[in-house]
Amino acid sequence: MIQFVATGPIVYFLFFLSSVFALQAFRASFRDYQRRGGLPYPPGPRPLPIIGNLLCIPTKSSWLGYTRLAKKYGDVMSFHVLGRVVVILGSTKATKDLLEKRGGIYSDRPTIPFFEMMDVQWSVLLARYGEPWRLRRKIAERGFRPGSLAAYRAIQETRARVLTNRLLQNPQEWTAHIELSGASLFLFLLRYLFISIISPSFQGEQLLAMTYGYEAKGHHDGTIDAAKKLSDLGSRASLPGSMLVNEFPFLRHIPEWMPWISYWPLARIGHALAEEVKNVPMQFVREGMLNGIARPCIAFHSLVEAEKLSGFERKGYERAITETLGTMYTVGTESVVSSIMSLFLAVLLHPEVQRKAQDEIDAVTERKRFPTFEDRLRLPFVDALCREVLRWRPPAPVHVPHAAREDHVYEGLFIPKGAWLIGNIWAITRDPDVYPEPEVFNPERFLNPNGTLRDDVTLGSIFGFGKRLCPGRHFADATLFIVAATVLSVFHIEKRRDSEGTPFEFTYSGGLVSRPNPFPCSISPRDKRAEELIILTDSTVTWDAQGNSNFPSSSAKGLCLVLS
Numbered sequence: 001m002i003q004f005v006a007t008g009p010i011v012y013f014l015f016f017l018s019s020v021f022a023l024q025a026f027r028a029s030f031r032d033y034q035r036r037g038g039l040p041y042p043p044g045p046r047p048l049p050i051i052g053n054l055l056c057i058p059t060k061s062s063w064l065g066y067t068r069l070a071k072k073y074g075d076v077m078s079f080h081v082l083g084r085v086v087v088i089l090g091s092t093k094a095t096k097d098l099l100e101k102r103g104g105i106y107s108d109r110p111t112i113p114f115f116e117m118m119d120v121q122w123s124v125l126l127a128r129y130g131e132p133w134r135l136r137r138k139i140a141e142r143g144f145r146p147g148s149l150a151a152y153r154a155i156q157e158t159r160a161r162v163l164t165n166r167l168l169q170n171p172q173e174w175t176a177h178i179e180l181s182g183a184s185l186f187l188f189l190l191r192y193l194f195i196s197i198i199s200p201s202f203q204g205e206q207l208l209a210m211t212y213g214y215e216a217k218g219h220h221d222g223t224i225d226a227a228k229k230l231s232d233l234g235s236r237a238s239l240p241g242s243m244l245v246n247e248f249p250f251l252r253h254i255p256e257w258m259p260w261i262s263y264w265p266l267a268r269i270g271h272a273l274a275e276e277v278k279n280v281p282m283q284f285v286r287e288g289m290l291n292g293i294a295r296p297c298i299a300f301h302s303l304v305e306a307e308k309l310s311g312f313e314r315k316g317y318e319r320a321i322t323e324t325l326g327t328m329y330t331v332g333t334e335s336v337v338s339s340i341m342s343l344f345l346a347v348l349l350h351p352e353v354q355r356k357a358q359d360e361i362d363a364v365t366e367r368k369r370f371p372t373f374e375d376r377l378r379l380p381f382v383d384a385l386c387r388e389v390l391r392w393r394p395p396a397p398v399h400v401p402h403a404a405r406e407d408h409v410y411e412g413l414f415i416p417k418g419a420w421l422i423g424n425i426w427a428i429t430r431d432p433d434v435y436p437e438p439e440v441f442n443p444e445r446f447l448n449p450n451g452t453l454r455d456d457v458t459l460g461s462i463f464g465f466g467k468r469l470c471p472g473r474h475f476a477d478a479t480l481f482i483v484a485a486t487v488l489s490v491f492h493i494e495k496r497r498d499s500e501g502t503p504f505e506f507t508y509s510g511g512l513v514s515r516p517n518p519f520p521c522s523i524s525p526r527d528k529r530a531e532e533l534i535i536l537t538d539s540t541v542t543w544d545a546q547g548n549s550n551f552p553s554s555s556a557k558g559l560c561l562v563l564s
């Protein structure tokens with residue numbers, strides 16, 4: 001009796017609370033129905049009350065989960081996570097229709113609370129659609145439009161040859177060499193880009209000479225690790241459902257002194273990593289200047305374009321350049337390294353493909369020199385091999401989320417303002433109607449019967465869509481080509497002999513940029529001739545006491561070596 005008296009009001013109160021809650025939920029869903037005009041959201045797993053699909057949205061290797069679910073729900077499906085709609089696009093048609101043709105609506109990026117806490121919205125990749133993004137995007141495009149790329153060829157060829165040298169010296173460390181080569185390539189490239197922005201009067205060879213000359217070995221080793229950690233953290237934060245603070249933004253108000261619950265310690269680590277990586281290219285530029293390179297055009301205050309601006313605007317422009325170079329260094333290095341590692345894995349798994357590429361290269365160079373960009377038209381199989389690597393293991397298997405700036409109806413499905421849209425590149429590059437037997441690694445699929453390269457309109461999706469399309473795509477494609485041609489011209493990449501008999505297994509990291517996890521690999525010169533070519537190239541280069549290279553080389557200038 002006493003118990004009944006005590007619990008009665010509590011029961012009434014709970015009943016009252018749940019009635020209020022049910023009424024609110026009903027009103028919200030009615031308002032939502034009215035807003036949609038009765039139209040359905042894209043189909044998807046049935047959401048639970050309040051949390052929606054939080055518990056079932058794929059997070060680890062999300063592209064595999066999205067692809068599996070698309071078989072049931074179709075190429076345009078959706079998840080509901082605490083009131084936010086996440087739309088997954090699994091076909092070229094849907095991605096093009098929405099992200100490209102409706103670019104005005106779908107070129108924004110979502111505001112992600114954890115990125116706000118890290119204070120990294122300055123990145124071109126993450127910036128909201130608007131003026132600051134436009135300015136940074138302009139700087140990035142200026143450096144990477146197809147017309148600018150010829151200028152970088154010498155840098156790319158040189159870095160690919162430096163990679164062969166490092167692989168010869170210490171093949172066991174091949175992953176570190178690829179990472180270092182990727183980072184160095186970008187540092188030289190961004191130094192070139194910076195000098196060309198601040199001093200447009202310098203051109204061609206003159207500009208190249210200013211770009212080279214000083215390579216701080218070891219200087220960026222630590223930052224490679226920082227870039228990797230930053231990319232991992234960024235990947236986690238930008239995948240829906242993988243970080244609670246993004247789903248429950250009030251969690252950001254939990255103070256830092258509650259370390260197991262507060263997200264601030266992690267956000268501060270992320271912020272420090274981002275600052276470190278952001279400043280790497282500019283430090284490299286400055287060090288080059290201090291060491292005599294690029295001295296004629298000197299520091300920020302002489303920015304040609306910034307000269308026309310007032311003090312406040314000039315500061316903004318200077319900041320935009322630093323932030324753009326910082327973004328390109330991080331995004332570019334990670335994705336290019338991923339594609340080169342996948343190339344090594346692919347030729348290791350398919351020796352017959354490797355042999356065919358080598359035969360093609362040998363026929364062009366007669367094994368007397370390294371291949372160059374000038375040979376590209378005569379190396380269609382190598383090009384097809386690179387395309388197949390990108391299709392087979394796209395470095396970014398899902399797009400960075402786009403965000404809808406207004407409500408929109410697509411093929412009778414309602415996509416609300418603020419929805420996230422994610423292109424599932426993995427599914428697109430495995431569409432059996434476009435790429436029969438998609439799991440088979442087959443470069444020939446990119447060739448015509450007469451051996452020339454086939455036109456392909458689908459593969460471009462690995463670089464994204466619309467106004468957010470990757471500005472580094474032509475450069476990335478050219479880098480993979482020259483690395484593949486150069487490395488295969490002198491090396492065999494094989495399974496390690498000591499692992500013969502044991503099944504070879506490989507895995508990929510999760511996250512926005514996915515790359516092979518370390519795998520055993522033997523890299524050896526094809527023969528004495530190949531070894532001599534690498535060593536002879538090395539001897540034409542000036543190396544300083546720490547083993548830093550110093551060579552402006554260019555196919556045009558004739559660093560092609562002739563072995564007698």
Ligand code: HEM
Nearest residue numbers: 124125328331332335395396462463464465468470472476
């Ligand atoms: C194989 C290599 C690469 C792949 C697969 C790749 C892929 C992508 C993808 C999927 C996006 C997002 C596009 C979208 O949201 O629709 C992107 C954006 C971006 N990429 Fe790349 N990328 C690669 C290399 C590079 C390189 C070499 C650079 C720099 C030189 C670069 C710089 C950027 C930048 C700055 C953005 C942000 C664009 C924006 O949001 O406006 N990427 N990339």
